[in-house]
Amino acid sequence: MRVGLTGGIASGKSTVSAILRELGAVVIDADQLARDVVAPGMDGLRQVVEAFGPEVLTADGQMDRPKVGSIVFADPEKRQVLEGIIWPLVGARTAALVDAAGPDALIVHDIPLLVETGQAPLYDAVIVVDVPRELQVERMLRDRGMTEPDALARIDAQATREERLAVATYVIENTGTLEDLRHRVTEVFKQLL
Template sequence: MTVRVGLTGGIASGKSTVSAILAGLGAVVVDADVIAREVVARGTPGLAAVVEEFGPDLLTPDGELDRPAMGALVFADPAARRRLESIVHPLVHRRSAELEAAADPGAVVVHDIPLLAEVGRAGQFDAVVVVDAPTEVQVSRMVEDRGWTREEAEARIAAQASREDRLSIATHVVVNAGTLDDLRRRIEEVYAELSARAGAA
């Protein structure tokens, strides 16, 4: 039986690295962020719906969605964010379901969902893997790796679910505060458990 896994983590927690390791181990990874970009790519009905809702000013000269402008708009305006989500989320859910349906029986299907705690969908999965990092580690990664100010980093963390909220939905916690080898070993342990569950079902 397919085991459906929700993967989440706060910004700069290392979730993308965990996702890549899981894919390398054989998991089928359904990445909500990648799909969210696909469904509003140039020429898609999704992008047409976004333009109809928010206007053509959010397009680049070559007809792509201006992601920085869209991000700035919805980050500052919760109502605008909800309007955008009402367009994008159904399209993402539909595409995610198609990818999951195409997976082999007995696969570990990992849905990489950054805002899993925020959208209240944890109960839809057989297991939830939360990538956790201390807040100070998240801040330092954003400042050092992304060039953000400390204030920008802290504001982005504050806009997401708290660590406590994320940890409360976890069936497996992956602490990413050490080396890449430490992280890989922990992911291998978690994947072995999930694979055994898929094989036993």
């Protein structure tokens, strides 16, 4: 079974992903793959530097993710350029991981932009990790050290809460404790099996 997992920034999707992995799902993390394809020495990083200039590199040759983020989240056209570089490379890596997982695996595709990229219909089920906008902002300010304008720009660059909920097969509300979250994720995991 192929499952899509998504949620807005600072929703706790990564925590849900980790719990699903602990429960035995094969989790394919699109964000991690997106980091991998722009690692030093990778063709993806070369393409990003060609598109945005050498100032998007750190002193040690890594992609400066906060700098690139501030550029692309402020300009939808530049965001499309970045996505046009990264997502085809991620797609190729994803296909290889799916092939390696085997036919009986519960494969969970952790995809932050699942709704934005129109991928919901590709999955047997879609899990949406949901939190109110105010909690997203609070977490981004507290946990990521962002300014409120940066936090709001990133939220506004993603699908709305309503758009995500519209494609959900399962909703995991993440406004309580970690124990509450673990309980709900376990419930959903058992239903998927």
